[in-house]
Amino acid sequence: MIKKKLEKIDEIIKEFKPVKREETTPEFLKVKAYNYTLNNGEVQKREQIIKGSKEGSAVIIVPYIGDNLLLVIEPRVFTKKGVCVGFPAGYIEDNETPLVAALRELQEETGLVPESLVEVDSFYQDEGCSSAFNHIFIAYNCKKQYEQHLDEGEYIKYMEFTVDEAFELEKLGYINSSNSKLALSKVRKKV
């Protein structure tokens, strides 16, 4: 990867790095607990994470601009570096199909609109304590059509990389979440 690109990433990481925190009251995440009776008569207590009164299912989008990929850089305050590089992603809203959510999230976070949008995989995010079921989409032939349009308190920058550079970012630990790693595993390496 050209040195300038890594320097640019590190600059954004420095900008987004959390420097202070104050505890406040949870409003988004909730916990439910149940005693489940299994078909064999055994009872199992399990606890469930609820996100904004929903399961918390999300979409992850792999956006191609020509042969290149677009990655986003955003604060991830609970990680070691405080900032992660990954693919655009977000929660599926009420009455949205995964495809509609993917189109919306891609547009909001990057302003891109794809020529085609194909679901390539889906999986439980944290099967022991959540019903969240995530969907990976590949967005082909994206064109910049809108300005970035973020929610309040959302800070996201994006950059274009070659496929090889994206795999290098994974190897260097910049791409380090299950969502983005699984999405990247769907990208074919150049031979």
Place this chain on the structure above:
Amino acid sequence: MIKKKLEKIDEIIKEFKPVKREETTPEFLKVKAYNYTLNNGEVQKREQIIKGSKEGSAVIIVPYIGDNLLLVIEPRVFTKKGVCVGFPAGYIEDNETPLVAALRELQEETGLVPESLVEVDSFYQDEGCSSAFNHIFIAYNCKKQYEQHLDEGEYIKYMEFTVDEAFELEKLGYINSSNSKLALSKVRKKV
């Protein structure tokens, strides 16, 4: 895959299927909320999942018995089928390294002891709202040396599969979690 094996899996799924639930009080999962100040002066509210007063980091183990893989089947009450097929896995306990946790979890869930145990990947489970950082290990040349030794309220059965059968189970949707899918992506397909 031989029909008998799929029938055996479906039999276990039937046995473990949740049939009833009653709400009770959460004890394991907790939620914290913070206002984070970023280096650029912006403030971001983020909420964190706490598992048993810890981050909830886990290990996932890919156990080889000769050329075959061992998979576990267990109740996953928040999933559609209520039961998942996947790799042995569990939370890292206090004062454990990921390697020690992997050795312990493999032994508890399956009675297996490997000849070697190699970490092949690691990742954040849910980077937006958790510090949980999971580790994937490959356990080579496992031998059955102990009886299964489960925690109270834990119900796990295990079965041996060829590598091809494991990928077939992913395709059929039996292996459907980010943890087990990422672990399976580290297994080399037979050519």
